[in-house]
Amino acid sequence: MSSLVVRHLSLTRGTVSLFENLDLALQAGDALRVTGANGSGKSSLLRTLAGLLTPTTGDVRIDGRLGWLGHRNALSPRRTLAQEFAGWLGRPPRGDAMGVASLLSVPIGILSQGQQRRAALWLLAEEDADIWLMDEPGAALDSEGRARLAAMIQNHRDHGGIIVAATHGETDLPDARTLTLSRQAGVSG
Numbered sequence: 364m365s366s367l368v369v370r371h372l373s374l375t376r377g378t379v380s381l382f383e384n385l386d387l388a389l390q391a392g393d394a395l396r397v398t399g400a401n402g403s404g405k406s407s408l409l410r411t412l413a414g415l416l417t418p419t420t421g422d423v424r425i426d427g428r429l430g431w432l433g434h435r436n437a438l439s440p441r442r443t444l445a446q447e448f449a450g451w452l453g454r455p456p457r458g459d460a461m462g463v464a465s466l467l468s469v470p471i472g473i474l475s476q477g478q479q480r481r482a483a484l485w486l487l488a489e490e491d492a493d494i495w496l497m498d499e500p501g502a503a504l505d506s507e508g509r510a511r512l513a514a515m516i517q518n519h520r521d522h523g524g525i526i527v528a529a530t531h532g533e534t535d536l537p538d539a540r541t542l543t544l545s546r547q548a549g550v551s552g
């Protein structure tokens with residue numbers, strides 16, 4: 364069973380305290396929506412959970428494998444999606460979670476922003492990760508893409524996965540808890 368537990372987590376960047384003494388406990392199937400204004404610290408929190416930033420206080424305990432979807436897609440523009448799958452997973456995709464299987468042989472650099480976002484989400488769906496840390500997962504997606512994203516997230520949760528998604532509200536996360544960052548963070552729901 365995967366879990367993500369955060370205790371007394373604080374982060375200061377530069378001279379600004381983004382969050383202080385944050386406590387969280389997410390178990391299999393849970394989802395957390397992280398909201399807040401531009402610059403409030405959503406990406407910084409995700410990066411701290413991923414171990415990419417060192418917190419000022421507190422700790423993050425992860426049981427399970429992390430999957431990361433950053434603000435940027437981290438796909439190589441000169442490679443095709445098929446090459447990207449071979450490079451990251453060592454195998455072709457098994458499904459078509461985001462509806463872009465017809466684009467496997469196209470160089471990623473000539474795909475549209477929405478197609479690239481779909482491709483990055485598809486790679487995440489195909490990875491064997493338990494805890495998805497997602498920064499603006501719905502960015503650049505059309506309504507069909509957002510519906511696919513919602514189904515992908517629900518499927519992950521139904522199989523015991525955990526979701527932490529920074530979002531301005533465009534991502535459908537039913538029954539998720541909400542953490543609103545305002546430099547004085549608190550969890551509701």
Ligand SMILES: Nc1ncnc2c1ncn2[C@@H]1O[C@H](COP(=O)(O)OP(=O)(O)OP(=O)(O)O)[C@@H](O)[C@H]1O
Nearest residue numbers: 376377379381399400401402403404405406407408
């Ligand atoms: N390397 C850094 N050093 C100091 N401050 C930083 C650094 N990187 C980011 N910040 C600051 O941390 C704050 C939070 O940034 P962050 O990217 O986490 O916000 P966000 O809530 O994800 O914003 P957005 O909604 O615009 O994506 C911002 O004020 C930003 O300028």
